[in-house]
Structure formats: C-alpha cells, structure tokens
Amino acid sequence: MFDCPIPDGYDAHRVRPSLEGAFKELGYSGPVSITAFGDYKKTPKSHLHALSSTGIDVAHVIPEVIYSRMRNDIFKWQEDNPTPATMMIIFDEAKYVFGTSLALRAQQDNKYNLFWAYSFRPRPREMSVMVTSAEWLWDSLLAVSETKRHVLRKCSGSSERVVESTGIFYCKLCVPERTLCFYKHKLLDEFIKHLSSKKHLSKEKGITDRRQRNMNLGLFWLEAKHFPESKRLKKSA
Structure with a gap:
C-alpha cells in the first residue's frame, strides 16, 4: 500500500472484486489469497475493515523492512502453493522484492505465472528481466469493477447471497514470546490497540x-x- 494506495474516495470494498474481475478476464477463476502490506497506524479504520471484510489479510510493516517481509512471505507462499500457480505483486519497486534471481527462478525453474501492477508509466526498466503474464496500472486495475459485489458463494436456487469473509490482521514487526510467528489478530480493534x-x-x-x-x-x-x-x-x- 506504499506505492499503490487506495485512491481517495475509492470504496475499499471494491479492491478484491476489481482484482478478481481482472483475473477472470484472463480466464482464471480459482481461489485468490491477498495480503495488503502497509504502515497502517494512520490508515482510516473504515479502510482496514473494508479490506478485511472481503477476505484480504492486512499486514502492518514499516518502510525500513518492507522488502524483507514481503520477500519472506513470497517464499512461504511458494512452499504452500506449488506450481502450477500464479503470483502477483502490486508494487512499483518490484526489483527489491522479487530481485533478478528470484524472478528468473520463479519463472524458469518453478514455472510460476507472474502478474504485476504498478502506479506509473513507463514500465520500470530495472525489471525488464521479469516476464509477466499480465500487467496493469494500479488505478486502471481498480476501475475494472465499479459496481460488482463480492460474491463468496452461491446458495441453492437461482439467487446469490453476498456474505462476508474475514481476513487476518498481522503485525510483521512483533513476535510474541516463545513463538516463531508474527502477531496476528482476528479483530480490528485488537490490531489497532496493538499498533499503539x-x-x-x-x-x-x-x-x-x-x-x-x-x-x-x-x-x-x-x-x-x-x-x-x-x-x-x-x-x-
């Protein structure tokens, strides 16, 4: 959320359906897991609730360690999701997260498809080595879905029921005693209390x-x- 924040006036509930709508246009309709990294101490509570209510995990981090924390999560995701699979990064500075060696290994050795969204034109030259299956400008990607709602499952019959899924709130800086995992919270109020x-x-x-x-x-x-x-x-x- 550092390079590609939610635009002013944009309904954060639409982030997930916008991404999923773009994926469906490419023929992908499988499960999608999303983690939003950012410094959330000053993020409006309504944004955090909207992201979580649509099943997006929220990970608090500060600029000093953003690259290492994202990189660690990518490695963990690869362990849990063997190919064939698709990973996406929404970040201008992909070179610091993926890096040349990781991008090449992900594509050539592991055969992952790569999606990428960034906030400006032209495409960052430093990542010319990264061959992607699809790329978007962040603002145009969010415009994919203006009115669609997040349908998580279909009920019996012809009608559709819109339900809420809940993402997890992570602090990627603090580790509880006698554990090896970062703090995680299911409740937004607990997460906000922890950050302060x-x-x-x-x-x-x-x-x-x-x-x-x-x-x-x-x-x-x-x-x-x-x-x-x-x-x-x-x-x-």
Missing part, C-alpha cells in the same frame, strides 16, 4: 534507529575511503 501499544512502538523505534545507525556507518565508511584523514584535516584548516 508501547511494546510495538518500541519495536518500530528500534528498527528505525538501527537502520539510521547503519546508514551513518555507511556514510562514515565512504567518507573515510574517499576523503582520507589528512585531506579532511587539510580541508578543514
């Missing part, structure tokens, strides 16, 4: 502080390499 808790905020601060220290060390190394101490002292004099 001291433990979570401390975890976020630790990640951002560590990233800043690493950046400072990198800048110091570059300065020491390209501007030896004698030159720096001479320059300061």
Whole structure:
C-alpha cells in the first residue's frame, strides 16, 4: 500500500472484486489469497475493515523492512502453493522484492505465472528481466469493477447471497514470546490497540534507529575511503 494506495474516495470494498474481475478476464477463476502490506497506524479504520471484510489479510510493516517481509512471505507462499500457480505483486519497486534471481527462478525453474501492477508509466526498466503474464496500472486495475459485489458463494436456487469473509490482521514487526510467528489478530480493534501499544512502538523505534545507525556507518565508511584523514584535516584548516 506504499506505492499503490487506495485512491481517495475509492470504496475499499471494491479492491478484491476489481482484482478478481481482472483475473477472470484472463480466464482464471480459482481461489485468490491477498495480503495488503502497509504502515497502517494512520490508515482510516473504515479502510482496514473494508479490506478485511472481503477476505484480504492486512499486514502492518514499516518502510525500513518492507522488502524483507514481503520477500519472506513470497517464499512461504511458494512452499504452500506449488506450481502450477500464479503470483502477483502490486508494487512499483518490484526489483527489491522479487530481485533478478528470484524472478528468473520463479519463472524458469518453478514455472510460476507472474502478474504485476504498478502506479506509473513507463514500465520500470530495472525489471525488464521479469516476464509477466499480465500487467496493469494500479488505478486502471481498480476501475475494472465499479459496481460488482463480492460474491463468496452461491446458495441453492437461482439467487446469490453476498456474505462476508474475514481476513487476518498481522503485525510483521512483533513476535510474541516463545513463538516463531508474527502477531496476528482476528479483530480490528485488537490490531489497532496493538499498533499503539508501547511494546510495538518500541519495536518500530528500534528498527528505525538501527537502520539510521547503519546508514551513518555507511556514510562514515565512504567518507573515510574517499576523503582520507589528512585531506579532511587539510580541508578543514
């Protein structure tokens, strides 16, 4: 949701049917699992509820670790979904999530179909190596379904019943004690409460502080390499 957010005024309930409508146009009508990554501390509660109510999992993450968390989920998804299968990424910076080696391996070795949606034209040059089965601009993809409702199952008879499915709310930063899995919540209020808790905020601060220290060390190394101490002292004099 960083590069491809829900547009202002757009009904978040329509995200899933828009995606599924686009897939059906390509001839695919099988099960679809969706996880929306983003920093959700300031996301309207109505958006989070709308996404979850249509079966979309919501995963909270911050920019400092977005690529590694998405990459880990892709590997886990591949373990649970052997080919033939299709994966889709909705993100401008696909090169940091898929990477050249992962894209090639996913297509050449595992034979996964790849779908991709991004927010701008032209297609990012860095991902020219990634051969996709379909691509969309994010805004145009959302426009696929203006009025369709999310039909999860058909009841007996000729009428259709629209029911709600519930996605899971994940915090991809915090891990409960004595477990190896990230926090997950079934209730939106519990998820929001967790994101504002001291433990979570401390975890976020630790990640951002560590990233800043690493950046400072990198800048110091570059300065020491390209501007030896004698030159720096001479320059300061």
